[in-house]
Amino acid sequence: MSALKRTLMSVIGDRLLDRVHVAEVNEVSENFRFIDLESEIFKSVSLQLGDKLQINTGDWNFRTYTPVVVDRENGRVGLLVFLHGRGPGSEWAKKVRSGDTLHVFGPRRSFRLSESKAPLVIFGDETGIAVTASIQRRRDRPITKIIFEATDITEVKTIVDDMRLDRVEVTAKASDGNVTEASILSVLECARNGSHILLTGRAESIRQMRDRLRSEGIPMSRVTAKAYWATSKQGLD
Numbered sequence: 001m002s003a004l005k006r007t008l009m010s011v012i013g014d015r016l017l018d019r020v021h022v023a024e025v026n027e028v029s030e031n032f033r034f035i036d037l038e039s040e041i042f043k044s045v046s047l048q049l050g051d052k053l054q055i056n057t058g059d060w061n062f063r064t065y066t067p068v069v070v071d072r073e074n075g076r077v078g079l080l081v082f083l084h085g086r087g088p089g090s091e092w093a094k095k096v097r098s099g100d101t102l103h104v105f106g107p108r109r110s111f112r113l114s115e116s117k118a119p120l121v122i123f124g125d126e127t128g129i130a131v132t133a134s135i136q137r138r139r140d141r142p143i144t145k146i147i148f149e150a151t152d153i154t155e156v157k158t159i160v161d162d163m164r165l166d167r168v169e170v171t172a173k174a175s176d177g178n179v180t181e182a183s184i185l186s187v188l189e190c191a192r193n194g195s196h197i198l199l200t201g202r203a204e205s206i207r208q209m210r211d212r213l214r215s216e217g218i219p220m221s222r223v224t225a226k227a228y229w230a231t232s233k234q235g236l237d
């Protein structure tokens with residue numbers, strides 16, 4: 001964010017944005033935090049699947065996360081944040097403590113899946129666990145397969161087991177940064193059997209997966225894609 005924008009935000013941000021309290025922080029593993037936020041605003045908002053919450057992670061650097069648990073009665077929203085280690089969002093999640101106050105923007109729409117009730121195949125990485133869990137919890141959309149490419153497979157398997165996610169394959173990210181052929185074939189198999197495809201995570205991986213699906217004749221109307229981060233960008237979205 002430019003110096004001008006930052007100055008402007010420090011003047012108007014406090015008036016324009018909602019404040020929420022951090023109710024609880026759970027260090028679920030070395031690189032994941034479950035962060036429970038509390039506010040009156042969460043009692044009235046109507047959260048839809050895949051919605052996002054943008055958080056001032058400090059110095060008016062906003063970063064985007066997905067509510068995975070929504071408890072309207074008590075005005076609570078839970079986030080699962082991956083600490084990849086290289087940005088203000090990751091740094092904030094490492095240091096955040098219960099009792100902290102945050103400025104937030106949202107929750108609001110991030111993407112919409114097609115109305116079709118076709119089962120889903122979901123492909124992503126550590127950042128897609130929250131949205132996948134929120135889809136699975138709603139139970140209105142069957143999921144045929146979930147594929148997460150991860151840096152630490154054991155850690156991610158533990159997280160998905162703790163969150164009781166079904167039909168998950170956790171595989172290692174390739175060292176060259178490309179999506180693995182095994183992941184592509186796994187998504188293709190489900191796509192050929194009629195599944196709708198949801199791609200989240202790194203922009204470059206989504207592009208690679210889309211290109212391959214297109215070249216294999218899968219109609220793009222059956223693909224929903226939402227980039228959550230990109231190698232050379234900060235604070236995508």
Ligand SMILES: Cc1cc2nc3c(=O)[nH]c(=O)nc-3n(C[C@H](O)[C@H](O)[C@H](O)COP(=O)(O)OP(=O)(O)OC[C@H]3O[C@@H](n4cnc5c(N)ncnc54)[C@H](O)[C@@H]3O)c2cc1C
Nearest residue numbers: 065066081082084087088089090130228229231234235237
């Ligand atoms: C709609 C939406 C929903 C999201 N939901 C979640 C969620 O529920 N949980 C979650 O953990 N994340 C989620 N993300 C992703 C998260 O917002 C990004 O990873 C964000 O970039 C983190 O901010 P940062 O300040 O840590 O890094 P930034 O300052 O944004 O990026 C710095 C550098 O770090 C690298 N980087 C960024 N993210 C990652 C990553 N995940 N893995 C490896 N390297 C990375 C990039 O190379 C980037 O150039 C979501 C993003 C969007 C758009």
